[in-house]
Structures are given as structure tokens and as C-alpha cells.
Amino acid sequence: MQLLYQEGLFPPGVEYLGMTAITSHTPPPVPPEPRHGAEMLKVSSKSNPNSVAGAMAGVVREAGSVEVQVVGAGALNQAIKALAIARGYVAAGGIDLVCVPNFADIEIEGERRTAIRLVIGDRYGNRTAVPAPAELRLAPEVDEE
Secondary structure, eight states, X not given: OOOOOOTTTSOTTOOOTTOOOOOOSSXXXXXXXXXXXXXXXXXXXXXXXXXXXXXXXXXXXXXXXXXXXXXXXXXXXXXXXXXXXXHHHHHTTTOOEEEEEEEEXXXXXXXXXXXXXXXXXXXXXXXXXOOOOGXXXXXXOOOOO
């Protein structure tokens, strides 16, 4: 088996078997960072993924990133479905959504719980969306008289 390694591509002292370098003309991805005071969406197992996706997309378009808090497997499932849907909502505007998960200790009704917080934002840190191509825009409404 051949060992493929490129200097600086992987952490020092770590070698990967069967990996090749990825080259691109785009800048390296910058994962979204949690922001103090950022809008937080709380998702439950009963949340509608389409509604959550619309909220995610709207906040990311306006603020650049959004935090989503979930407690439990069902809630995480709904949040991930919503993220997949939201990616489609913002893709035409040049936004590539990514997610960085973190654990958070929270208190619910006096009981300490572990939540998962998903920091969702554009892979390349774009704060404003690029207008969608003309073929993907909705046609303006015309009053017919």
C-alpha cells in the first residue's frame, strides 16, 4: 500500500493512508463560530423541519450564522433534517451551509441536562447572500386588468 502525504496538509506527526491532497481555487473553509448574543433556535422532536429550515435560512441570510439548541435524539433528528432542507433554500444565493456541533450544560425545570448546540453558517463566511440567478427567481406578480 502506498503512503500518500503532503507536507502541511495534515497535522504534524500524523500520516494518513490512501488520502490525497485536495486543491481548489476557493479560499479554505472557515467553520462558523458561536457568537455572543446570536439568535438561538430551540428545536424539539415535534418541530416541523420545513418551518425550522425557513427560520435557519432567514437568520443566516440576515446575520451570517444561527445557533440551534436541541435536547434528545428526536430533536437532533429534526434539526439535521431542517439543516438539509435549509441548504437547498440558500444554495442559489451562494451560501453553503455547514454545521459545527458543541455540547452545552443547561437547566430545564430545575434539572441539569446536556444539550447539543449546532452553530450553522456559511462555509466560506459570506455574510451577505449573492442574488439568485435570474432563472431561479420568482417572476414578479403582474396585475392583469
